[in-house]
Amino acid sequence: MENTSGDNFTVIAGLPMYNEEETIGTIVLQVSDHVDKVICVDDGSSDSCASIATRLGAEVIRHRFNRGYGGALKSIFHRAIELDVDVLVVLDADGQHAPEDISRLVQPIRDGDADVVIGSRFVEGGDGISMPAYRKLGIKVITAASNLSSDLGINDTQSGFRAFSRLALQRLRFDSEGMELSLELLEDAKEKDLTVKEVPTIIRYDVPKGSSYTPVSHGFVVFIYALITLSQKKPLLVLGLPGVSLLLAGAAMGMQAVNQVSEYTQFTVGAGLSAIWVGVLGLALIATGVVLQSARTFMRLLIVREFGMD
Ligand SMILES: Nc1nc2c(ncn2[C@@H]2O[C@H](COP(=O)(O)OP(=O)(O)O)[C@@H](O)[C@H]2O)c(=O)[nH]1
Ligand SMILES: [Mg+2]
Structure with missing residues (x-):
């Protein structure tokens, strides 16, 4: 794989993508400036996002059926391990995450200080632009519930902007297909002694299609997952x-x-x-x-x- 940083340290970006033709072109171009390769997982989209991404130089993995966000992440992990990369950065294809913050997420892994890095809205310097108050509240409740069972010590458990080291890619296992995988990943990281760090980032909500999950369905699924884990652990x-x-x-x-x-x-x-x-x-x-x-x-x-x- 061609390496843009001049050393042997390879960074790739993985974008779960579901009907994102409005934004994917811009995102692929912007992200390409910060990584060695962009991989999009098209999950049975009915629009032309896959052909746009391919034309702009991204590798597109296609699922024949929709397997959800978790399914897409599994395919991205699989490919990143195959390519033996140093870092995989995962971000949304809808323009909510800032590609210019990619190097900020990569840095702690490059320095050997972390295995998993989360782009966080809730640490100093981070924020959510036009983020509805009920979403913020929902995330706080989910985070409090998950901290009850595992004491993850993470402020933003629901950010989809994450970086994984080679070791994290090899060790982490998850079964969830939906958004509850955010908690499963963090719990697994804790159990496997991986170091998780948060770095500030700004996540936008003023994009055309910020979320394909309604806050209620997202919040409910993740909250129930947190409760089930709590009942298993305590x-x-x-x-x-x-x-x-x-x-x-x-x-x-x-x-x-x-x-x-x-x-x-x-x-x-x-x-x-x-x-x-x-x-x-x-x-x-x-x-x-x-x-x-x-x-x-x-x-x-x-x-x-x-x-x-x-
Ligand atoms: N491959 C795949 N990507 C998905 C699916 N659902 C959502 N995505 C993508 O995953 C990212 C996050 O989804 P989004 O709806 O923005 O969730 P939220 O921002 O966390 O509420 C976006 O880039 C979506 O295009 C899916 O079923 N399959
Ligand atoms: Mg989104």
């Missing part, structure tokens, strides 16, 4: 907390039923039974939480003993 917290609340509610209801018995000297079967049901449900939740938590601890111990990794 089952005792997720099940135990409602369990204890139910147990307390059951106890309170039971006390009330007993009071009624003494007041009217007549057994209040209905209230007594509800109290027992609620209490038993609480106990069942706590017990499940404890069992899952111990199973998790046991499995981790086993993995450490067998494979010597945590």
